[in-house]
Amino acid sequence: MTTVSTLPEVVTVRAPAKVNLELRVGPRRPDGYHGLATVFQAVSLHDEVSVWRSDDWEVVAAGHDADLVPAAPDNIAVRAARLVAERGRVDEALTIRIDKEIPVAGGMAGGSADAAATLLACDQLWGLALDRAELAELAAELGSDVPFPLTGGNLMGSGRGEQLTPVLARGTFHWVFAVSGTGLSTPAVYAEIDRLREQWMDGPVPEPRVSSRIMAALRSGDAQALGSALGNDLQEAAFALRPALRDLCEAGIDFGALGAIVSGSGPTVAFLTASHEAALDLSVSLSAAALCHDIRRAKGPVPGAHVVPAPRTPASNVHS
Numbered sequence: 001m002t003t004v005s006t007l008p009e010v011v012t013v014r015a016p017a018k019v020n021l022e023l024r025v026g027p028r029r030p031d032g033y034h035g036l037a038t039v040f041q042a043v044s045l046h047d048e049v050s051v052w053r054s055d056d057w058e059v060v061a062a063g064h065d066a067d068l069v070p071a072a073p074d075n076i077a078v079r080a081a082r083l084v085a086e087r088g089r090v091d092e093a094l095t096i097r098i099d100k101e102i103p104v105a106g107g108m109a110g111g112s113a114d115a116a117a118t119l120l121a122c123d124q125l126w127g128l129a130l131d132r133a134e135l136a137e138l139a140a141e142l143g144s145d146v147p148f149p150l151t152g153g154n155l156m157g158s159g160r161g162e163q164l165t166p167v168l169a170r171g172t173f174h175w176v177f178a179v180s181g182t183g184l185s186t187p188a189v190y191a192e193i194d195r196l197r198e199q200w201m202d203g204p205v206p207e208p209r210v211s212s213r214i215m216a217a218l219r220s221g222d223a224q225a226l227g228s229a230l231g232n233d234l235q236e237a238a239f240a241l242r243p244a245l246r247d248l249c250e251a252g253i254d255f256g257a258l259g260a261i262v263s264g265s266g267p268t269v270a271f272l273t274a275s276h277e278a279a280l281d282l283s284v285s286l287s288a289a290a291l292c293h294d295i296r297r298a299k300g301p302v303p304g305a306h307v308v309p310a311p312r313t314p315a316s317n318v319h320s
């Protein structure tokens with residue numbers, strides 16, 4: 001008996017945001033990127049990407065900040081889909097629907113999560129069965145932060161952030177994210193750290209290394225230890241470009257957070273708390289202080305991109 005496999009009409013994939021528990025930035029490389037040593041944690045803020053065949057390339061966005069999501073063809077999700085089409089020799093245009101929960105241009109890799117989700121969704125839609133290594137290779141072509149959300153969890157990143165290795169970790173951590181109304185440009189933040197280092201540093205910028213403190217805190221699952229080990233070399237650059245972020249970090253610590261850090265290139269600030277209840281209390285205090293545009297709570301680590309069993313259909317309402 002032969003089985004006829006039919007390709008799905010719609011595929012929906014969910015992918016998580018990330019926070020860099022530690023982000024060490026090395027010297028600027030000849031290709032313009034900076035060598036990194038970082039530890040990523042995937043957190044429970046998700047974007048959902050749904051793909052279906054259509055006459056023309058189109059991006060439809062819904063959810064938080066949907067109006068800030070770039071249209072086709074500039075959206076990284078369209079570049080991701082075209083890359084899979086090229087690899088699979090498929091000649092079809094798609095509508096890509098993005099349901100957003102991850103802040104746009106917030107330093108939480110929202111665009112990268114969308115790209116990772118699109119890679120997996122297109123692979124399923126077109127029945128290509130690309131393996132993990134092939135998807136990771138395509139992800140790295142799209143951006144330094146795109147491979148991480150394919151896997152999720154806690155991973156160490158090296159190279160420009162795209163080379164990933166497992167990290168031994170236990171426990172669940174509770175986060176509060178203070179989201180700004182306007183994003184920061186990642187290239188601008190990297191350019192600012194170069195400029196500041198030219199002013200501050202005499203010798204060459206050292207090669208980046210992740211601290212043993214962060215690794216020990218993750219191994220033990222100790223939130224207090226993790227809170228005091230958080231570190232981000234881009235933070236001073238983000239503060240220089242957006243001075244209010246320094247006050248925001250200090251306010252969160254005053255309100256009882258175990259640690260505060262600018263997430264990636266910012267401007268989102270991540271606060272680590274001791275428990276779900278402590279995260280609720282901190283959210284209330286930060287809201288009352290009116291220091292940021294929006295507040296989200298999440299836990300981490302969570303798994304990486306995965307197919308949602310009941311896909312959103314083209315007829316589903318777009319709620320913005």
Ligand code: C5P
Pocket residue numbers: 032033034035036142143144145159160161186187188190
């Ligand atoms: O790889 P991605 O497209 O996300 O990078 C965006 C920009 O961020 C790069 O063009 C570069 O200016 C900066 N960047 C960097 N070093 C990295 C990652 C990103 O300088 N490791």
